[in-house]
Amino acid sequence: MNAKYVLLLILVSVFSFSVVAQTEAIERWDRFEVTFSGPQSGNPFDEVNLSADFSNGKEKVKVNGFYDGNGKYKIRFMPETLGEWRYKVTSNSKVLNGKTGHFTCVGATGNNHGPVKVADTYHFKYADGKRYYPFGTTLYAWTHQPQELEDITLQTLKNAPFNKVRMCVFPKYYSNVENEPVFYPFVKKGGMAGKKGEINFVWDFSKFEPAFFQHLEKRIDDLKSLGIEADIIIFHPYDKGHWGFDSLGKENDLRYIKYLTARLSSFRNVWWSLANEFDYIKTKPREVWDVYTKEVVNNDPYKHLCSIHNGSVYYDNWKPEFTHVSIQNGSTVEDFGRATLLRDVFFRPVLYDEVCYEGDLPQRWGHLSGEEMTSAFWHGVIAGTYVTHGETYKNSGDTIFWAKGGRLIGSSPARIGFLKKILEEAPGPIELADVWKDHKTATADSSHYLIYFGREMNQEWEFNLPKKGGPAAGKKFQVEVIDTWEMTIRKLPEVFEIATPETYRIFDKNRKKIRLPMKPYLALRITEI
Template sequence: ASEVASAPVRSKPRSASEVASPRDGTGVPDYKHKQTAKVSGFYDGNSTWRVRFAPGKVGEWAYEVEATRGESKASVAGKFQCVESKNPGFVRVDGHHHRGFTHDDGTPFYLMGGGAFSPWLSWVTGAHDWESYLAEHERAGMNCVRLFLYQEPHRGRARREVVNTIAEGFTDRYDLAIAQRLDEAMAEAQKRGVKVILTLFDHHPQKFNWERSAFNVLNGGFCTKPADLFTNLRTRDIQFRMVDYVVNRYGAFANLLAWEFWNEVDLVPGADLGNDKPAVKWHRDLAQHLAEADPYGHIRFTSFSSGVIDAEWFAEPWNEVISFHHYAAYGGGNERNVDEKLHQALGDLRELEKPIVVAELGHQKKKNDMSAAKGEFLRVAMWSTVFQGNYFILWDDADFRIMPETRQHVRHLTSFAAAHGLAALHPIVGPSPIAQGEGLRAWQLADEGTGRKHAVYVRSTRAGAAQVTGARLALRVRDPGTYRVRWFDPKTGETVQERERGT
């Protein structure tokens, strides 16, 4: 039986003299330069409290641990040595190329992920299933997953396996067995170089199981309707204390990429998403709370459902990533026009100069089916997303699990990206004019520094395997000379032609 125990962990308000803000005046975290930090502990069962801390600087650190219980207080002090390692540090929004990501040590992070949802759902049949799933991600070159901290019964799943990952119905009682399982899941992902986005809240319990929600006043909560989650102060206190526990327990994991406040917040029934309305203010308050509670300054964002674009939300300063969901089943197009659909949907958002992550990219038709059309849709969607300067996380290819056929498509793309340094290239916005010929569309990346490297994704917009004839590519380069031109087939993952061409 799992152990459930009260865990009244809070992050106390901090004055400027105690801890500096994890973000400087430009919004870029200054964590790696911090000389001091204040970190809260977390309860881990019986009489055990733990403190996790990730130093941002090499050298000797002095610490003091203080514990209180009522009027009683105890403390212990000591020192430890932080040594050099291969760990590149936490992921940040790139301070120079604002649509990209970089680690604390300056190395770029090129996000290409696969959906995970949770390592506890009932299709995960064995103790090592999460480990094998991460190994599959690693082999495919996928380097990121999203994990939800809350799930409700879904498609007949057993409730015990999908109860809230941390809190029992978002109350002050936390399931420590599940919390410890998440420790293991985070550690296994870190070992394999897979980053994790932790999603704090989800619309599903409010939309599909409100009658069973612990927040519902009929069940002892304080809300009469789901929209009250953004206005009821007693509920917000519970929510933010749960966030504190999550930050204290998981914030020091080097592979924690970001806090996602809500998954598809627009689907919370009755939520008023207008400018300066309750849902927006709730997010601003949580962002401010995290600025004090999270000593590492992790990336923060929220997400919307497929096809929903809200430029005002994405422009909010706390919303550091534009998280967009895109499915073929919800007006996302087919294999012949998904790239143009993505381009149109994102529109002027590029002007916000933030990373754009298609955090759920999927087909959602005929699950477990990898027909030629579906395979082409996913392939075109992935390649065009990347060549438009964005990032993706696949979703729901077969009941949330990424299948071997899809992983093969991903492997071709990740191998190409690594071999040709796509992380250093930036998009030429809009369909490239270099493709000349009926039924052709092209998307182009270029090296803005030297101008000597270009990557172009060229595709046919015709149905099926129809051949395109009379096609020409006219690529303008800045410097005259001889260039090596390599043709790569995204479907097979093979280089089909390589030759030199002079200007």
């Protein structure tokens, strides 16, 4: 082998190593993004088709691209499998068609646990298997406020217990939230004076405003950095003809869904909510929601969580496109035994996303006390379901957290965080131990129980558990008294030993009792020693 040949081999090896070293590395479930320059004439949103096929040898995923303004086209992808991925672009534009590239998907680090998925029929896990218990709050129009207020909201969320935010894509024109947003989702064609002297804009619904969606994406990423899921509400009825975003027409609705899913599907912390109070959007007949839901699901290659929220009438939540049930109904968590009923109907995780809000508004949906809001969470969790918070105090002019964000001033968030910690310390999700006969006792397994007394005040409690799935005779347990309002946990010194079951109940072999303070909102945690 001559010297020139050896030198050539060395140069090839060095060059190859350099190419490998420069290959972009993307964490599993993170977002790969590539930008291309393309045509700007005409209407690129409508006239340019763009997609890409991603492949790692065995797995193939097709994603839609989108126009991001100023002649820039983007394709985004969330890799779910490790290794090298290659892509090829397909487009009706010659400048875009056939472009190729590749990147390497590496292991996730830090707080990257992947998207949330349904687990064990009624509950959730991250993609990496870590348990996820949804403790959400409501911030419908928080991304349509001045930057200073949005920043305050993020700081509030950083110090709050919530790990899910329910939020609208479109701005909201409703009582206590009637400000004009900073950004609009569509391009303005012009404007005309309204009856009160205001300017009513005329929109080109076939052209999107990239700045609006870029801002929305930034805020979704801000939530991700705080470990918060973004429950994205695609449509809502709170427009009243002010902008007309609730009455785009079917063709424009479908165009909007395709554009939105192309932009957001690769965000791992996104959930889809087809609508808030779908039945109050009178411009959309009930049958169209099946079409819209399938459009969302078919354009999301990663199959993020998907639901639809009701006003007065429930939707067909058992349909296969829906992963969980999102319910508005305050009565379900006012007392024992109600919250579990919808689990038996839909056989999916149930999130009571609107159960009224802690606040001081005159409307009946906006003046729960902190005790009532906290108790709603306990009733939901004990039943094996989940509840979403909202706050409607008029703390500064018309800045109400439920709508615009800002600062929390209510008394329930701290108590909700206390419950969240108790649930996360359990060996698994909580469900009623005997759903037909005992609506106060929940269990993670036969070694871990939670009993909630709600507004009841008791002087004493005799140790007893449901027989169904209960511990064997001879097992020993300890009891902790939880004050859910004062946020204290007191471990009792007694040891309780399980006796042979009697009919449907299990008792201590000596029928021991414990003294309880005569207070409402107490709970017991009972764990095997």
